[in-house]
Amino acid sequence: MIIRHGKVLHDWKKWCTSAEFDEQCALYDKAPIDKASVDTVNDDIQIVYISDLDRTLQTAEKIFGEEDFNRTALLNEVPLHSGFDIAIRLPLSVWNFLGRLQWLIGNKRQPEGRKQTSKRAVCEHDNKA
DSSP: OBOOOOOBOOOOOSEEOHHHHHHHHHHHHHOOBOGGGOOOOOSOOSOOEEOSSHHHHHHHHHHHOSOOOEEOGGGSOOOOOOSSOOSSOEEHHHHHHHHHHHHHHTOTTSSSOHHHHHHHHHHHHHHHO
């Protein structure tokens, strides 16, 4: 089984400079989850794969209890950075749109592009197949 994560307890700033947006992304990646947003599972599941982000571990422990999960960075969410450097505050939606557009076209400003994400997914699949 592959799981995602519960609701992240992070209040995003609605307007950010590029530096503030990058800081918000880093805070989001370290924020805990709302454990009430996660249901438990009673199925007999043998192996659980999760990303190496803390929020996914918290979610897995809420669902399955403390187990030995298969953690891998290959399942991490696509990282996102501001689309350019600017001291003017822009709406959060603009930063997200620009970052995802840059991810889609493979802009070097983003730590990972679409092709790299696809390779990561194929690598994970091939390693577990």
